[in-house]
Amino acid sequence: MSDPQIECRALWKIYGKRQVEAMRAVQERSLSKEEVRDEYGCVLGVRNVSFSVERGEIFCIMGLSGSGKSTLVRHINRLIDPTSGEIHVAGARVDRMGETELRQLRAEKIGMVFQHMALWPHRTLAENAAFGLEVRDLSPPKRRAAAEKALAAMGLEGWADHYPDQLSGGMQQRVGLARALAADPEILLMDEPFSALDPLIRRQLQDQFLDLSTKLKKTTVFITHDLDEAIRMGGHIAIMNDGEIVQIGTPEEIVTRPSDDYVREFVKGISRIGLVRAETIMTPLDGRQATPKTISTGSRLDAVIDLFLSDQQPLTVIDPLGSAVGQITITDALRALRG
Amino acid sequence: MKTDLYNIFDTEWVPVGDWIEATLKYVVENIRYIFQAIKVPFDLVLRGFEGALTGAPDLLIYAIILLVAWQAGGRRIALIAGASMLAIGLMGAWEPAMTSLSIVLTCVIFCALIGIPLGIYAARSDRFWLILRPILDLMQTIPSFVYLVPVVMLFSIGNVSGVIVTFIYALPPVVRLTNLGIRQVRPDMVEAARAFGASRRQTLLKIELPLAAPTIMAGLNQTIMMALAMSVVSSMISVTGLGQMVLRGIGRLDMGIATVGGLGIVCLAVMIDRVSQSFGVSARDRGHRKWYETGPVGAFYRPLAKFRHAAK
Numbered sequence: 001m002s003d004p005q006i007e008c009r010a011l012w013k014i015y016g017k018r019q020v021e022a023m024r025a026v027q028e029r030s031l032s033k034e035e036v037r038d039e040y041g042c043v044l045g046v047r048n049v050s051f052s053v054e055r056g057e058i059f060c061i062m063g064l065s066g067s068g069k070s071t072l073v074r075h076i077n078r079l080i081d082p083t084s085g086e087i088h089v090a091g092a093r094v095d096r097m098g099e100t101e102l103r104q105l106r107a108e109k110i111g112m113v114f115q116h117m118a119l120w121p122h123r124t125l126a127e128n129a130a131f132g133l134e135v136r137d138l139s140p141p142k143r144r145a146a147a148e149k150a151l152a153a154m155g156l157e158g159w160a161d162h163y164p165d166q167l168s169g170g171m172q173q174r175v176g177l178a179r180a181l182a183a184d185p186e187i188l189l190m191d192e193p194f195s196a197l198d199p200l201i202r203r204q205l206q207d208q209f210l211d212l213s214t215k216l217k218k219t220t221v222f223i224t225h226d227l228d229e230a231i232r233m234g235g236h237i238a239i240m241n242d243g244e245i246v247q248i249g250t251p252e253e254i255v256t257r258p259s260d261d262y263v264r265e266f267v268k269g270i271s272r273i274g275l276v277r278a279e280t281i282m283t284p285l286d287g288r289q290a291t292p293k294t295i296s297t298g299s300r301l302d303a304v305i306d307l308f309l310s311d312q313q314p315l316t317v318i319d320p321l322g323s324a325v326g327q328i329t330i331t332d333a334l335r336a337l338r339g
Numbered sequence: 340m341k342t343d344l345y346n347i348f349d350t351e352w353v354p355v356g357d358w359i360e361a362t363l364k365y366v367v368e369n370i371r372y373i374f375q376a377i378k379v380p381f382d383l384v385l386r387g388f389e390g391a392l393t394g395a396p397d398l399l400i401y402a403i404i405l406l407v408a409w410q411a412g413g414r415r416i417a418l419i420a421g422a423s424m425l426a427i428g429l430m431g432a433w434e435p436a437m438t439s440l441s442i443v444l445t446c447v448i449f450c451a452l453i454g455i456p457l458g459i460y461a462a463r464s465d466r467f468w469l470i471l472r473p474i475l476d477l478m479q480t481i482p483s484f485v486y487l488v489p490v491v492m493l494f495s496i497g498n499v500s501g502v503i504v505t506f507i508y509a510l511p512p513v514v515r516l517t518n519l520g521i522r523q524v525r526p527d528m529v530e531a532a533r534a535f536g537a538s539r540r541q542t543l544l545k546i547e548l549p550l551a552a553p554t555i556m557a558g559l560n561q562t563i564m565m566a567l568a569m570s571v572v573s574s575m576i577s578v579t580g581l582g583q584m585v586l587r588g589i590g591r592l593d594m595g596i597a598t599v600g601g602l603g604i605v606c607l608a609v610m611i612d613r614v615s616q617s618f619g620v621s622a623r624d625r626g627h628r629k630w631y632e633t634g635p636v637g638a639f640y641r642p643l644a645k646f647r648h649a650a651k
Contacts, residue, residue, distance in 0.1 A: 077534060079530060079533060079534055099538075103536040103537075103538060104536065105536075106533070106534055106535060106536035107535060107536025108536070110534075111535075112531070112534040112535070114527055114530070114531055114534075115527075116527055118525070118527040118528055118530065118531040120528060120531075120532075120546060120549075120550070121550070122549045122550060131532070131535050131537070131545075132535035132536055134545070135535065135536050135537045135538070135541050135545075136536065179535070183535075189534075
């Protein structure tokens, strides 16, 4: 079942002239970020991060600005070189790659989307989208065909010969996505792709991307500073603070079992209604009588509440095999809703 | 030597002048051939331009200038260029103006050829820029009269030496603005190019240089203007052209000829400035029309494209 496409092991990034010394000191004496800065004049960017991303899943990295999430994602295609640690992408050791190999990996296997689109204003949309193919010296007709296909997939048919500044922000970011998809890579890196857009457009693009993602099944690393977005997009979420991953888990795990106060603070305002499953809030039957009203273990809290709307009889929770495993009372449901 | 503490700095403690003179003497006596070799490419290009511009019929050159101006900046620029050149022609300063123009063009070609790569490298390497900057400052601030003498001794007099003097004076802006233009390219544009597998060379040619082009063109425009400004000074080492008219006028207290030369320089400057500035307008500001869709080429191209479209 486990088939990681991307795996980082014990990844460290320290910026500064004395990074090697600082690295050793941090590992031996486990200095804090401030101590590293004061003693070595180095900045700790990423601190001992390990995670793996399964083939085809969307893996969200969530954190506030300065938490090191953008730095972290740039290690996957090595726009930033790690100070130490291993990076495995599609079975290859990215941290050991030479320049040529690395360029090939970036052009063929990894597509990237940037926060401020970073479309090149002097190139048409087709030329933007086909850039990865152009640097690999594909013939112009092939490039053109791939670019048009990618633009069409993002709903931009007929725009190929326009220029980025003739488009709205939302459309520009769709070009950004088309550019990332044009070479048909296995992996997508998305660095806060929708943060610069207004909420309505952001929502549209999220939906469009989710749609596309279920079709194309690209392994995606999605950076965001917005937990709502992370929950909408991600199969798994990693929460970063000060260069470290504080917690990794499914959206439900993060929301229901935050590992520390930092995460707890984040999940405070998050609606649990479509997130928490019946299994999580039920109490074991322990010999109590099963009630006639039943619900499956995987149902979400909103379905539970719907059932309580007609009457307040406790619900019996049934597992996929059909046996009763637990019970939910209206009190359980209300408590779960409150968090 | 008696030292007078009261006027201590009246004594020449460090004989800079003597050193320079000795060095120059050594260089002239021993390695002058190197400088004579440097002269060759300048000489070739200059002779090409001069031959073409002064040899061809005046009206043909006039027409070519008009067409180039039209292509570069549209009808308005063509009108300005046409009027300036007509003024020069009617004042009878056409021949010297063509000489001046060929010196300026030669100078610009070499400034671009040497200045743009220098600027690119300066943008890449902070250390190189740190070394280059004071040299450029020196080239721009040292009065040009100072290096007239060594240039004459090393390269002798004449138009080619004029190009070299002008080159020294006019090189800095194109280096500076190329450096600036490339440093000002948004970092995420460069990062995106890298993220899609571009090599440094590809990033430079496909992303950085095109995005820096308007700034680089502004630098070239500055270079052209400075080259023109040098024409009077360089006429002191017997460079011909409009500058020489001015110098002759001053020497003979002939106000007429000096004014004609001066006005000629102004008109030539207006023409070159407007045309070269139009080259620097980015495609975005032109409404994304390709260069061959505008100007005289466009006038031919558009009906042709329409015809081909109809044939399909």
